[in-house]
Amino acid sequence: MNTRLLMTLRVTVAAPQTIGAVPHGTRRTVPITGGAFEGPRLRGTVLPDGSADWLLLRADGVLELDLRATLRTDEGGLISMRSFGLRHGPPDVIAALARGEAVDPAAYYFRTTPRFETAHPACAFLNHLITVATGDRRAEGPIYTIHELL
Amino acid sequence: MNARPLMRLRLTTAATLEVGSTPHGMLSVFPITGGSFDGERLRGLVLGGADWVTAAGDGTFELDLRLTLETDDGALIHMTFSGVRDDANHYFRTLPRFETAAPNYAFLNRLLAVGIGEVHPDGPVHTIEEIL
Numbered sequence: 001m002n003t004r005l006l007m008t009l010r011v012t013v014a015a016p017q018t019i020g021a022v023p024h025g026t027r028r029t030v031p032i033t034g035g036a037f038e039g040p041r042l043r044g045t046v047l048p049d050g051s052a053d054w055l056l057l058r059a060d061g062v063l064e065l066d067l068r069a070t071l072r073t074d075e076g077g078l079i080s081m082r083s084f085g086l087r088h089g090p091p092d093v094i095a096a097l098a099r100g101e102a103v104d105p106a107a108y109y110f111r112t113t114p115r116f117e118t119a120h121p122a123c124a125f126l127n128h129l130i131t132v133a134t135g136d137r138r139a140e141g142p143i144y145t146i147h148e149l150l
Numbered sequence: 151m152n153a154r155p156l157m158r159l160r161l162t163t164a165a166t167l168e169v170g171s172t173p174h175g176m177l178s179v180f181p182i183t184g185g186s187f188d189g190e191r192l193r194g195l196v197l198g199g200a201d202w203v204t205a206a207g208d209g210t211f212e213l214d215l216r217l218t219l220e221t222d223d224g225a226l227i228h229m230t231f232s233g234v235r236d237d238a239n240h241y242f243r244t245l246p247r248f249e250t251a252a253p254n255y256a257f258l259n260r261l262l263a264v265g266i267g268e269v270h271p272d273g274p275v276h277t278i279e280e281i282l
Contacts, residue, residue, distance in 0.1 A: 001153040001264060001279050062260050084247075086262055111262045111281050113245045115232075128210045128234045130243035132151055132264060132281050147151045149243050149264055 003147035006131055007039030011046050011069065013053070013141040025064075026057040032069055035141065042123060044073035061094075063087040065112060077120025083144075085112030085135065100139035110135035114146055153279035156263055157189030161196060161217075162273045175212075176205040182217050185273065192255060194221040203235075211235040213244060225252030231265060242267035246278050 012033045019027035030053045035046035051069035058064060065085035072078055088094070089108025096103050112133045116126035133146040162184045169177040180203060185196035199217025206212060213233035220226055233244030244265035248258035265276040 001151060001266075003151045060256070060259060084245075086260065088260055109260070113262055113264075128206075128236055128241070130234055130245060130264065132262065134151070 002150040003132070004150060005039060006129070006146045006148045007037045007042060009035065009037040009046070009071075009133075009144040009146060011035035011051075011141045011144075016055075022056075024056055025059060028055045028057070029053070030055060032067075032141070035069075037071060039146075041125075042073050044071055044075075044077075046070070047072055047078075061088060067112065067114075073120070073123060075120075075122060077118060077123045079116050079118040079120070079123055079126060081114055081116050083112040083114035083133065085110070085133070087135065087137070097137050102138070105134065105136040108137075110137060110142075112144065114144075152282040153264065154282055155189060156261075156278045156280045157187045157192060159185065159187040159196070159265075159276040159278060160270075160273065161185040161276070172204070174204050175207055178203045178205075182215075187219055189278075191257075192221050192227075194219055194225075196220075197226075199229075209236065209238055215244070221252070221255065223254070225250060225255050227252070227255060227258060233265065233267070235267065242269070244276065244278075246276075 012035050014031040014033050017029040032051035033048045037044060047070040053065055053067040056064045067083045069081045071081055087110045093103055093107045114131045114133055118126055130149045131146050133144040136143040161182050164181040164183050167179040180201040182199045197218040197220050201213055201215040204212045215231045217229050218226060219229055228249040231244040231246040235242045246263045246265050250258055262281045263278050265278040268275045
């Protein structure tokens with residue numbers, strides 16, 4: 001698998017909204033309050049309005065992530081980002097993450113597959129990219145290192 | 151990114167159904183009639199499915215596949231992928247996902263994967279790797 005760095009994306013989050021037990025698991029929504037992204041070809045900020053991560057903890061202990069965020073490049077282009085992901089790991093590691101402790105991201109599996117949509121000509125290459133990301137869950141919000149699949 | 155091989159998936163297809171112009175673009179359905187998959191940890195046959203392909207209008211295609219795999223020890227695996235095909239740039243990449251109830255293959259429920267597709271005369275071939 002050949003990849004190249006697309007961007008590092010840091011988002012900040014607010015307190016989760018716990019929806020609770022739903023037919024497919026336990027649902028929680030984490031509002032995104034802002035953030036920033038930076039890479040060789042684009043950089044900018046994360047718009048808080050409408051950005052959040054919709055989480056579903058499945059019965060098998062795997063957390064499904066469904067993040068939707070709006071990014072604004074430093075040239076003013078808006079990018080709609082959606083990413084599906086999975087997070088899981090040993091129970092003690094997941095418990096430490098839940099307590100907001102700093103955990104080595106290599107100790108758990110946190111991977112996502114972002115897709116992008118934009119009408120901004122300078123960013124149009126994003127519309128047809130398949131990308132994969134590794135996540136590092138911090139107390140203030142996750143950091144995603146996103147690679148383009150070449 | 152680190153990855154390791156999961157499987158090579160060979161598909162056989164029937165004649166394409168041209169649904170035509172829809173609000174999202176030109177939609178074609180590629181019925182999948184069979185095929186096989188083979189990897190270190192799993193192998194078996196494709197029971198069937200289809201790939202719903204929408205032409206984006208700029209020469210690229212958005213892929214939306216669903217099919218059922220049957221392993222050589224009788225487990226059924228539900229597989230889907232979304233993906234992009236851009237023939238002008240030789241870019242054919244997918245994001246496969248798997249669901250199964252078979253304990254031997256439960257690892258598939260817990261991984262994300264990427265696929266590199268190739269168009270062969272007898273049907274598409276996807277080389278799928280697990281994202282580590």
